[in-house]
Amino acid sequence: MKKIFLPAFALLIPSLYSAIEILDRVAVIVDDGLIMESQINSDFEEMTMRYDQQNIPKPADKELLEQVTERLIIEELQLQMADRAGIRISDSELNQTMGRVAANNQMELQDFIVSLEKEGTSYEDLREQIRKEMIIQRIQRGRVQSEIDITAKEFEAFLATDESLIELEPELLVKQILVKTFNEANLAIERINGGEDFSELAKEISISSNASTGGLMPPRKAADMPKLFSDAIDNKSVGYVSEPLESGAGFHVLKLEEKRGTFVRYEDQWFSRHILLMPSAIRSEEETERELKTIRQRVIDGESFESLAKEFSEDPGSSKLGGVLDWLGRGVLAPEFEETMISSEIGVLSEVFQTQFGFHFLEVMDKRNHDMTRELIEDQAYQVLYSRKYDEQLENTLRSMRAEAFVEFKDLD
Numbered sequence: 242m243k244k245i246f247l248p249a250f251a252l253l254i255p256s257l258y259s260a261i262e263i264l265d266r267v268a269v270i271v272d273d274g275l276i277m278e279s280q281i282n283s284d285f286e287e288m289t290m291r292y293d294q295q296n297i298p299k300p301a302d303k304e305l306l307e308q309v310t311e312r313l314i315i316e317e318l319q320l321q322m323a324d325r326a327g328i329r330i331s332d333s334e335l336n337q338t339m340g341r342v343a344a345n346n347q348m349e350l351q352d353f354i355v356s357l358e359k360e361g362t363s364y365e366d367l368r369e370q371i372r373k374e375m376i377i378q379r380i381q382r383g384r385v386q387s388e389i390d391i392t393a394k395e396f397e398a399f400l401a402t403d404e405s406l407i408e409l410e411p412e413l414l415v416k417q418i419l420v421k422t423f424n425e426a427n428l429a430i431e432r433i434n435g436g437e438d439f440s441e442l443a444k445e446i447s448i449s450s451n452a453s454t455g456g457l458m459p460p461r462k463a464a465d466m467p468k469l470f471s472d473a474i475d476n477k478s479v480g481y482v483s484e485p486l487e488s489g490a491g492f493h494v495l496k497l498e499e500k501r502g503t504f505v506r507y508e509d510q511w512f513s514r515h516i517l518l519m520p521s522a523i524r525s526e527e528e529t530e531r532e533l534k535t536i537r538q539r540v541i542d543g544e545s546f547e548s549l550a551k552e553f554s555e556d557p558g559s560s561k562l563g564g565v566l567d568w569l570g571r572g573v574l575a576p577e578f579e580e581t582m583i584s585s586e587i588g589v590l591s592e593v594f595q596t597q598f599g600f601h602f603l604e605v606m607d608k609r610n611h612d613m614t615r616e617l618i619e620d621q622a623y624q625v626l627y628s629r630k631y632d633e634q635l636e637n638t639l640r641s642m643r644a645e646a647f648v649e650f651k652d653l654d
Contacts, residue, residue, distance in 0.1 A: 269310065270649040271317045276310070278653060284309045311643075318642050320373065323380040330375045338375065339368060385634045391626060399626050400619070407464055409618045411502030415466075415474060416456040418442060418494040419449035426485035426492035433482055439496045448491065460501060470495060478612045504617040509571065511582050512607040514546060514564035517556040519599035530600050533593050537602045540590060546604065555599065568611065578603070 269276040285306055292299035299305060343353035354364045400406060416439055420426050429446060433439055440455025447456055463475035473483045474497050483495040516536060520529045536553055540546050547563030554560035571579060575596040585591050585605045593602045 266653055267651055268653060269314060269651065270647070271314050272321055272647050274317045274321055276313050276317060280313055281306070281310055284313065314646070314648060315639055315643060316373070316377065318646050319377045319380050322384075322642075323376045326380065326383070328376055328379050328383075330372050330379075335368065335372050335375070338371060342371070381635060381638075384638050385631055388634050388638070389627065389630050391623070391630065396623065396626065400622055403622070403625070406618070406622050406625070407462070409502075409504055409621055410462045410464065411500040411505045411614055412460040412462055413466075413474060413497060414460045414499035414501065415458050415470070416440065416443060416496045416498050417449060417451070417458060418447045418456055419452075419491050420446060420494075421448065421491045423485055423487070423492055426494050429494050430482060430485070433494075433496075439482070456496075457498070460499075469493075476615050500612070500614055502614070504614055504621065506613045506617060508611050508613050510568045510609050510611045511570075511605050512568050512609075513566050513582055513585075513603050513605045514550065515556070515559065515566065515578075515601045515603035516546075516550050516554040516564050517599050517601050518553065519555050526595075526600075530593060530595070533600045533602065537590060537593060568609070570611075 266278045267275050268278040268281050288305060288309055289299065300308070339353075340350050343350045346353055346356075348356065357364050357367065418426075418429050418439070420429060425446070429442060432442060440457075443449075443452055443456030449456060451457060463471040466474070467488075469486055469488055470493075473486055474481065474495055477497050479497055479500060481497045483493075486493040486495065516533065518529045518533045518536075520526045524532075536549055539549060550560055550562075550564030554564055556564070559566055566574075571583075573579075574582070575598065577594055577596045578601060581591050581594050581601075582603060582605060585603065587605050587608060589604070591601075591603045593600055595601075
């Protein structure tokens with residue numbers, strides 16, 4: 242019988258197979274992607290450690306494992322969607338974000354990296370995790386923002402009913418004059434409009450108990466005032482004097498003396514108009530500047546600024562309005578434009594000047610110190626309402642995404 246000789250390496254096969262160790266396994270198939278067992282175990286350990294560090298009760302291991310797995314499924318679905326949409330986070334953008342993370346920890350980036358390594362955390366792993374989070378945030382905004390609609394009626398109702406917004410309202414310092422008749426109240430208003438001091442007048446004619454202090458009432462929010470007063474004074478500017486207000490005690494005249502609170506802010510604003518001409522391939526900078534100077538001279542000679550702006554200005558936002566830019570504060574316009582606007586006298590045409598957009602001349606028509614309080618509160622309220630609706634819509638979007646996905650759990654036992 243012929244003896245069979247096997248290659249020497251074949252003799253090693255049984256021992257090699259016996260030494261093989263399974264390093265990782267596919268735990269879940271999610272559409273076109275995979276979630277590995279090691280990912281689930283790593284996140285499970287991290288979540289367990291967080292519960293222990295914060296000394297708060299954690300769910301049963303089975304429940305926590307399900308939560309971790311579902312979170313990874315949702316994350317994988319969003320990353321796949323972002324990949325199909327071509328969403329990328331560049332290294333430079335990620336570097337800037339990592340710099341901000343380090344700064345938030347009051348460290349330079351290099352010191353932050355060293356600190357992470359001392360704690361046993363991989364900087365590269367953290368960097369990639371943050372890249373994932375940035376991608377997911379971007380796809381979420383793209384999917385959710387277009388679904389959010391806040392109507393004017395809904396916003397007004399929210400402003401009127403949401404209790405958290407009451408904390409944003411300023412305290413109002415109000416003075417009052419109380420007299421017996423409507424005619425006395427009207428006469429008091431005439432004297433105030435004529436330049437008399439409100440406090441001195443209150444001491445002279447008011448029959449209120451606070452007459453001796455110039456009619457000064459304790460600072461209160463509008464919501465804490467009698468409705469007669471709050472309806473008259475709320476959302477008014479400092480210095481506002483009310484019409485006569487009738488109550489059981491007589492006729493009141495109120496003056497809003499001061500506002501106090503986190504969102505109380507005043508801003509210098511300018512009401513201006515301008516004409517812009519932009520250089521082009523067929524009109525050089527010198528020609529553009531010369532043409533605009535000719536237009537400016539036509540305004541000086543008596544032609545209508547509004548008509549010339551409609552005819553010649555190349556600013557699409559203002560030309561149809563006769564060059565009017567409405568009320569604007571600092572930090573909104575190009576630096577050269579702002580500097581010229583601020584230094585211009587009301588009603589006087591500026592010289593022709595250049596910005597990144599082209600050549601302009603402007604006229605400041607008015608100036609004011611504007612009370613921004615209400616606008617800031619409404620901005621904050623809008624953000625609160627938007628955030629609530631965003632969270633609700635995001636939850637609905639993620640649920641729909643999960644329900645429509647192909648998900649297969651592998652048996653790892």
